[in-house]
Amino acid sequence: MTRTPTELKAEILHLTREYSSLMHKANRPGNDPHRSPFTLGQTIPYAGRVFTEDEVEAAVGSTLDFWLTLGLEGEAFETELAALLGVKHSLLVNSGSSANLVALSTLTTHKLPAHKRLQPGDEVITVAAGFPTTVTPILQNGLVPVFIDNNPVTGNLRSEQLQSAFVSGKTKAVMIAHALGNPFDIGAVIEFCREHDLWLIEDNCDALGCTYSMPIARAHALGFKENSPGISADGTHVTRYTGAWGDISTQSFYPPHHLTMGEGGAVNIIHRPPLKTYAESFRDWGRDCWCASGKDNTCNKRFQWQLGELPEGYDHKYIYSHLGYNLKPLDPQAAIGRQQLKKLPAFIEARKQNWEHLRAGLADLDEFLDFSLPTHATHWTPKGFMWDDSGCRTDCSWFGFMIRVKPDAPFTHSQLGRHLDEHKIGNRMLFGGNLLRQPVFVQLRKDRPESFRVAVPLDGADTIMNTALFLGTYPGLTKAMMDYEIETINRFILGN
Ligand SMILES: Cc1ncc(COP(=O)(O)O)c(C=O)c1O
Structure with missing residues (x-):
């Protein structure tokens, strides 16, 4: 019996979900009962893809449709x-x-x-x-x-x-x-x-x-x-x-x-x-021209424009007003993104909870570490933040949990980072640190000193570069993973 394309697609997508639910258990949200549990010795990334069979189905479905470019x-x-x-x-x-x-x-x-x-x-x-x-x-x-x-x-x-x-x-x-x-x-x-x-x-x-x-x-x-x-x-x-x-x-x-x-x-x-x-x-x-991909004549006067020094009626599709690029993604990417958008509220909530869990677990280390605060907050307490008197408030959807090693601590942020690395705990410095100390800017200062300007001393940027690192807060973290991170850091610093 020949099956119709619709039937075939449904079967492929059904199998895709089945495959993904077996294959991608480690990519499920940290609080998902079907997520594979954390075992000691496993790497804890600082961040990563968090998805279920929904995203994989969306990617395969869109790929089967094979429109490919943004649609x-x-x-x-x-x-x-x-x-x-x-x-x-x-x-x-x-x-x-x-x-x-x-x-x-x-x-x-x-x-x-x-x-x-x-x-x-x-x-x-x-x-x-x-x-x-x-x-x-x-x-x-x-x-x-x-x-x-x-x-x-x-x-x-x-x-x-x-x-x-x-x-x-x-x-x-x-x-x-x-x-x-x-x-x-x-x-x-x-x-x-x-x-x-x-x-x-x-x-x-x-x-x-x-x-x-x-x-x-x-x-x-x-x-x-x-x-x-x-x-x-x-x-x-x-x-x-x-x-x-x-x-x-x-x-x-x-x-x-x-x-x-x-x-x-x-x-x-x-x-x-x-x-x-x-x-x-x-x-x-x-x-x-602003026609969407695969469409023509959205403006209804495709052959009636006269722009630049082009002849009247030159095809609007091929008239260029800017020094542009081509920076479009593919439609299957957008299909994945739409599934992710549905999960965003839960992802945001998990990032907040993970930040709080790490903060509470490391609370005894403030002799050695400085902890980040949301803009406008003055203190962290286990019950919530205290705020400045501007009347403004922030609610953070944390990308990471940043700590700074105090100047008189008996270890540096690089030593702490290396220790965490040896224990397979993902950590990162705050991206490029003081960017002006990066090779590209040092070279630029030599080649074209007028190409940028430094308005004030950059002590804070240097402090971040010299003392900060961050751990992940991504929604794929499980409580067991974070507890292991907390225990490892406490042991490294307090030595027991
Ligand atoms: C603040 C900020 N802006 C821009 C980017 C660049 O994003 P992408 O890696 O998608 O190019 C990043 C990357 O992490 C970032 O942290």
Whole structure:
């Protein structure tokens, strides 16, 4: 009996689920009863893919459909992510680094009013310690990154330094990351950007699911109204996801991040719809046409345009307005991402609980270690955080659990990292540390010293580079894994 394609597909997907549930037990969420248990001697990664048969089925199903390039799954993912964040549009790209490149390039378009357009030589304020590709798009676009310092306690910028980096007529934007799932001081940064009419690009690659709250009066003064999409209010505070406060924001979907599609990222256009068309153009070869893949004549005047010095009626599909790239991911990636999005609330909750579990388990080590605090928190207690008197609050969807080894501790962060490595406990330094000490920036200082500017001493970035490391908080961790981490660290430091 011949089976129909529909029947065959159903059988393949049924078998796929069966295969995946047998093969991928170690990739299930940490609290899933079917997850393979942790046994001593097993590696505990600092992060990794967390998925079930749902994602594998989605990937195989989309691959069988064989559209391949960005299509219906991509469109659906973009709509769902934008709805979740409460932003106008989300645009899929093939990595968080590509997202940062597209986000910054978007603001260089000649289609913006001259005073808002980023032009070569304009300055963009950023921080010294973090991930390199938050900064490199600034240089790749011929703009000048101006570095301020990090606060080692939060990993984020010291917002009080923004003013010292500002040069009237030169500074055009602020581009910074929410470090390790800890929102930066959004209130202060937005006030600064509003005062000087600057773009704010939020690198939200490590912070999907974080929220930031500010008192209603302050939010109203900044134009955030509680009845707008993505904004909630409880009578005293206005709350919104990070990545939804500035002008443009970015996501990474590389496996350690809050959700994954293997490789992938997104550019979120927060409130100015025309930026979407410019971003899309930079993502898609620099073209002027905005037809989705496989579609023609969305503008209804494909052969009626006259742009540049091209003849009238030249095919709009092949008219280029920008020096663009091709940074699209594949549709099967988006299909995986859509399944991950459904699990995001549980993933975020697990990251919070894992951070708390590690914090409580290491609480006796504060003679040797400094622990991170969420922005605006002043203390951690087992019952919750104490907060400063700004009235602002952060709710962290932690990317990692950062500790700093105190200067007088009898061991360094490298020694602790090596010890954890020997015990198969994944750990990482805070990405590039003080980026200006990386070979690429040392060389740049020699080759083109005018290509970047350091506005303040970078002691905090150096402290992070010299003392910090982080453990994972990803939702695949089990309690047994974290207990082993806690025991190993306590033993290394206290020696019993
Ligand atoms: C803050 C930040 N921005 C950007 C990226 C780049 O993302 P991707 O690895 O997807 O290129 C990362 C990577 O982890 C990151 O941590």
